[in-house]
Amino acid sequence: MPSLKELSHKKELLSRGHRLCPGCGAPIIVRQVLLAADKPVIVACPTGCLEVGTTIYPYTAWKMPWIHCAFENAAATLSGVETAYRALKKQGKIKDDIRFIAFGGDGGTYDIGLQSLSGALERGHRMLYVCYDNEAYMNTGIQRSSASPLGAHTTTTPPGKAIPAGKTESRKNLTEIVAAHNIPYVAQASPGYHMDLMKKVQKALSVDGPSFINVFSPCPRGWRYPAEKTIEIAKLAVLTGFWPLYEVENGKYRITYKPRKKRPLREFLEAQGRFKHLLAEENKPIVERMEKEIESREKELMIRAGEGEK
Amino acid sequence: MATIEAMTGDEVAAEAMRQINPDVVAAYPITPQTEVVQNFSQSVANGRVKTEMIRVESEHSAMSACVGASAAGVRAMTATCANGLALMWEIVYIAASYRLPIVMAVANRALSGPINIHCDHSDSMGARDSGWIQLYSENCQEVYDNLIQAVKIAEDKSVLLPVMVCFDGFIISHATERVEILDDEKVKNFIGEFKPQYPLLDLNNPVTYGPLDLFDYYFEHKRQQVEAMENAISVIEKVGKEYEKISGRKYELVEKYNLEASDMVIIAAGSTAGTIKATIDELKEKGINVGLLKIRTFRPFPHVQIRDALKDKLCVAVMDRSASFGARGGPIFLEIRSTLYEEKKKPVVVNYIYGLGGRETTVEHIKKVVDNLSKIKKTGKVDRLIDYLGVRE
Numbered sequence: 128m129p130s131l132k133e134l135s136h137k138k139e140l141l142s143r144g145h146r147l148c149p150g151c152g153a154p155i156i157v158r159q160v161l162l163a164a165d166k167p168v169i170v171a172c173p174t175g176c177l178e179v180g181t182t183i184y185p186y187t188a189w190k191m192p193w194i195h196c197a198f199e200n201a202a203a204t205l206s207g208v209e210t211a212y213r214a215l216k217k218q219g220k221i222k223d224d225i226r227f228i229a230f231g232g233d234g235g236t237y238d239i240g241l242q243s244l245s246g247a248l249e250r251g252h253r254m255l256y257v258c259y260d261n262e263a264y265m266n267t268g269i270q271r272s273s274a275s276p277l278g279a280h281t282t283t284t285p286p287g288k289a290i291p292a293g294k295t296e297s298r299k300n301l302t303e304i305v306a307a308h309n310i311p312y313v314a315q316a317s318p319g320y321h322m323d324l325m326k327k328v329q330k331a332l333s334v335d336g337p338s339f340i341n342v343f344s345p346c347p348r349g350w351r352y353p354a355e356k357t358i359e360i361a362k363l364a365v366l367t368g369f370w371p372l373y374e375v376e377n378g379k380y381r382i383t384y385k386p387r388k389k390r391p392l393r394e395f396l397e398a399q400g401r402f403k404h405l406l407a408e409e410n411k412p413i414v415e416r417m418e419k420e421i422e423s424r425e426k427e428l429m430i431r432a433g434e435g436e437k
Numbered sequence: 438m439a440t441i442e443a444m445t446g447d448e449v450a451a452e453a454m455r456q457i458n459p460d461v462v463a464a465y466p467i468t469p470q471t472e473v474v475q476n477f478s479q480s481v482a483n484g485r486v487k488t489e490m491i492r493v494e495s496e497h498s499a500m501s502a503c504v505g506a507s508a509a510g511v512r513a514m515t516a517t518c519a520n521g522l523a524l525m526w527e528i529v530y531i532a533a534s535y536r537l538p539i540v541m542a543v544a545n546r547a548l549s550g551p552i553n554i555h556c557d558h559s560d561s562m563g564a565r566d567s568g569w570i571q572l573y574s575e576n577c578q579e580v581y582d583n584l585i586q587a588v589k590i591a592e593d594k595s596v597l598l599p600v601m602v603c604f605d606g607f608i609i610s611h612a613t614e615r616v617e618i619l620d621d622e623k624v625k626n627f628i629g630e631f632k633p634q635y636p637l638l639d640l641n642n643p644v645t646y647g648p649l650d651l652f653d654y655y656f657e658h659k660r661q662q663v664e665a666m667e668n669a670i671s672v673i674e675k676v677g678k679e680y681e682k683i684s685g686r687k688y689e690l691v692e693k694y695n696l697e698a699s700d701m702v703i704i705a706a707g708s709t710a711g712t713i714k715a716t717i718d719e720l721k722e723k724g725i726n727v728g729l730l731k732i733r734t735f736r737p738f739p740h741v742q743i744r745d746a747l748k749d750k751l752c753v754a755v756m757d758r759s760a761s762f763g764a765r766g767g768p769i770f771l772e773i774r775s776t777l778y779e780e781k782k783k784p785v786v787v788n789y790i791y792g793l794g795g796r797e798t799t800v801e802h803i804k805k806v807v808d809n810l811s812k813i814k815k816t817g818k819v820d821r822l823i824d825y826l827g828v829r830e
């Protein structure tokens with residue numbers, strides 16, 4: 128893994144001047160991922176903030192081959208590109224050693240694109256799928272997704288007199304759903320821990336098969352916090368146990384970062400407007416449920432990583 | 438040397454695909470197209486093609502993978518019908534707008550609901566505004582010939598549009614017929630090597646496929662698609678002539694059968710054109726003359742050729758194997774009537790909706806149509822502008 132100094136000299140493939148919001152987690156993640164790649168890369172994106180914000184015709188922020196097809200099919204589209212590459216490679220018509228990466232939001236990955244993703248994983252295409260998980264449909268204006276956490280205030284789960292909690296359901300654990308496909312490499316990462324994320328990208332790109340990294344992607348607009356706090360929140364999610372950093376390499380679980388001292392969940396909630404209503408007394412049971420869920424997931428993860436007791 | 442085989446429509450479609458030898462095929466099985474996918478899979482398994490096959494989890498992913506592969510810069514094909522085509526609908530439009538020359542075999546089947554596995558044209562007619570070229574086949578031989586020509590039409594630089602080769606589900610897909618198969622080498626030379634213009638896999642010239650295209654450019658891009666479709670008219674004619682040279686079989690935008698001999702005409706697409714030909718032959722012996730104008734190309738719609746073919750005709754019956762709910766007649770009928778609008782002297786044109794959900798259409802049904810045309814010719818009166826053939830009312 129090159130040092131930060133060395134990386135700062137590497138050519139960036141996502142140019143400046145795109146139209147994503149200040150403080151958006153997605154381009155930070157994209158840059159970290161692409162910096163970690165040693166081989167030429169072709170990228171696919173589903174419809175979403177990243178696609179809309181980087182490719183307004185006749186402009187493009189991508190200094191590399193890039194394709195967007197529709198909202199629910201980035202994995203299927205990229206599987207076509209990867210298969211075409213394999214076909215030409217077999218015919219001796221292409222010399223380059225190319226890697227394939229999809230960047231999808233949680234909408235295009237957890238929800239509408241899940242079938243396409245599952246199909247591509249099962250078929251074993253050599254591609255890395257990176258989910259930039261900002262925990263709601265941000266492109267259409269902050270509506271809930273199955274990645275939205277319990278209690279989140281989204282525009283389709285607003286807290287009100289009848290439902291003071293905001294979102295009443297717990298989120299889907301996509302990382303585990305992907306891991307259940309028994310692909311060579313699965314991980315969770317956060318842009319707040321860039322070396323951890325980049326190492327994971329290098330591992331993912333080195334496996335001969337599908338890989339998946341679920342990356343926590345703070346959204347200042349949707350989560351209601353000041354734009355300069357993105358990395359802080361990306362760290363806080365890990366430090367509070369809300370977003371554990373781990374990997375599953377050929378079925379073997381490993382927790383890749385353990386906070387020396389765990390911070391209370393409250394700090395993470397207080398930092399974001401989307402959880403403001405949870406601080407009210409009536410929503411105490413929701414916060415307790417969140418804490419319990421974090422605790423049980425942590426235990427489960429420890430057991431899988433061979434560090435905990437059954 | 439061509440070889441003579443006995444094959445079903447599905448088998449011959451798979452055989453054409455084997456000879457086209459695409460780099461990528463992404464497909465999902467659906468009745469009555471399934472045997473296309475199965476037979477082609479066997480060709481892959483036997484190492485008879487260089488194709489990398491993607492056995493996708495849905496038709497939506499089939500078309501998405503074809504878009505990815507074609508944009509990457511290779512020849513990509515698929516096959517589907519009915520609900521499968523409906524599921525890939527969104528991506529069917531995207532494939533055309535990205536100007537990707539994908540070729541797709543469509544074994545026409547009625548769209549649900551209620552669910553029905555048999556033939557009608559509701560599936561491909563529903564996709565008539567998607568930007569795909571549509572060729573309709575009368576029999577197994579035409580399925581084969583159209584598929585091979587489709588590759589060349591789609592990839593022509595003045596066109597660059599995807600092509601659907603339609604053939605009637607079960608009636609053609611599952612009927613065994615005599616077909617002439619060209620030599621592999623002949624097909625290979627005819628279609629030539631695929632030369633993509635902006636391949637995604639070209640690292641030295643990175644391209645962005647599928648950007649956000651707003652009010653300042655979208656309209657121009659759609660206008661270009663309209664122009665490409667207009668260009669396709671002469672390309673389909675040109676490719677037909679070239680194909681005639683290697684096959685001895687003539688292909689035009691429309692086919693005329695006994696047309697010159699009569700002022701009464703039936704217009705149809707698909708296998709029913711064969712039933713109409715048989716009826717024409719039978720009636721001829723009895724001294725009744727009627728002509729057929731077969732629509733081989735529905736998109737682009739060859740309105741000039743059709744207008745000329747219908748010049749001096751007195752009455753026309755248009756056969757539509759799909760209903761356009763709430764419209765004044767079926768899709769082919771509407772096109773024909775629109776084509777004739779500017780003509781000072783135009784024939785009476787009536788519409789028959791027939792064969793929905795695989796309802797059988799026989800020579801007897803066609804005779805009824807001819808009877809009605811004769812009546813219209815004699816009296817000049819039309820009882821029913823739009824009629825339903827073989828339905829219980």
